Amino acid sequence: MDRMDLAKLVHGLPKTKLSFWEDSYRRTFEASVLRSHRDGGRLYLVLDETLFHPKMGGQPADTGVIRSEGFRLRVRKVMYVSGVVVHFGRIEQGAEPSPGERVSGSIDWDMRYKVMRRHTAGHLLDYCLSETIGRPVYTVESWLGDPCYTAYKGAAPNETVLSKVQETADRLIREGRRVWIESLRWSELVSRYPEAPNLFRLPKGLPSYRVVVIDGCNAVPCSGTHVKDLSEIGRLNLGAVEESKGFFKLYYDVYP
Ligand SMILES: [Zn+2]
Numbered sequence: 001m002d003r004m005d006l007a008k009l010v011h012g013l014p015k016t017k018l019s020f021w022e023d024s025y026r027r028t029f030e031a032s033v034l035r036s037h038r039d040g041g042r043l044y045l046v047l048d049e050t051l052f053h054p055k056m057g058g059q060p061a062d063t064g065v066i067r068s069e070g071f072r073l074r075v076r077k078v079m080y081v082s083g084v085v086v087h088f089g090r091i092e093q094g095a096e097p098s099p100g101e102r103v104s105g106s107i108d109w110d111m112r113y114k115v116m117r118r119h120t121a122g123h124l125l126d127y128c129l130s131e132t133i134g135r136p137v138y139t140v141e142s143w144l145g146d147p148c149y150t151a152y153k154g155a156a157p158n159e160t161v162l163s164k165v166q167e168t169a170d171r172l173i174r175e176g177r178r179v180w181i182e183s184l185r186w187s188e189l190v191s192r193y194p195e196a197p198n199l200f201r202l203p204k205g206l207p208s209y210r211v212v213v214i215d216g217c218n219a220v221p222c223s224g225t226h227v228k229d230l231s232e233i234g235r236l237n238l239g240a241v242e243e244s245k246g247f248f249k250l251y252y253d254v255y256p
Contacts, residue, residue: 001037001088006044010046010084015084016049016050017049017050018050019049019051020052020053024116026051027051027106027107028105029050029051031050031102031103031105032101032102032103033098033103034048042089043090045073045088046085050105051107052064052105053112053224054079054080054086057223060111060115061077061079062078063075063076064106066087066089066105068094068097070093071091072092073089073092075088075105112225113227116232117227117234118144118252118254119224122150123212123217123220123222123226126139126220127214128172129152129157130218133157137197138152139151139153139197140153149249149250151244151250152248155243166236169236170236173233173235176229177214178214178228178230179226180213181210182219186204186206189209195218197218233254234254236252236254237252238252239252
């Protein structure tokens with residue numbers, strides 16, 4: 001299905017309730033089927049709510065299983081289309097479920113938790129880099145799948161800067177700073193966190209903005225799933241730095 005067909009599939013449907021925003025540690029959920037489209041052994045499935053994080057904001061899609069009595073879908077891709085989440089995968093058992101049918105879902109937790117740790121580590125690196133060079137950093141993009149990196153505007157940092165960044169990150173992870181989510185109106189966001197990165201890039205006029213705060217470090221508008229404490233990141237290792245025209249990619253990963 002291309003973007004056009006996906007838009008048709010979700011046309012007229014209400015926005016999906018994103019349950020991972022309420023609790024990023026939940027692994028199973030129940031939901032009602034709103035619409036589906038079968039393509040051979042594959043299925044596109046829209047539910048009224050989901051724990052599957054779609055591929056967006058640098059996060060790869062969650063994978064997992066959605067099932068009901070006699071039906072089982074192995075979820076491989078999750079798309080976000082105009083506020084509606086579309087699950088896509090292979091039918092492993094049974095036929096297409098009907099609208100209104102109750103299903104239960106479970107996400108592959110190991111990968112999700114790694115992405116949560118990588119995502120919070122990415123925000124921490126933003127802070128450590130900006131602290132080290134003494135000015136704000138601007139992220140161009142990030143990818144929390146394999147290989148994991150953040151791309152920043154500007155010239156690549158030298159070895160001295162990188163080792164200072166690593167040192168600061170190690171210390172903060174050891175200290176175990178708290179991480180929490182705030183939901184703010186635009187006026188609250190700009191008055192409370194005027195330093196928040198990429199404020200100008202946010203869509204205007206939303207009823208609220210979701211901000212991820214690392215205690216004493218930074219507050220970043222973000223739609224992703226995060227850990228509750230920096231100590232959960234474990235070991236954070238900086239990898240290669242790849243310089244391109246006007247930006248550089250800083251590769252990193254997290255280990256137990
Ligand atoms: Zn983020």
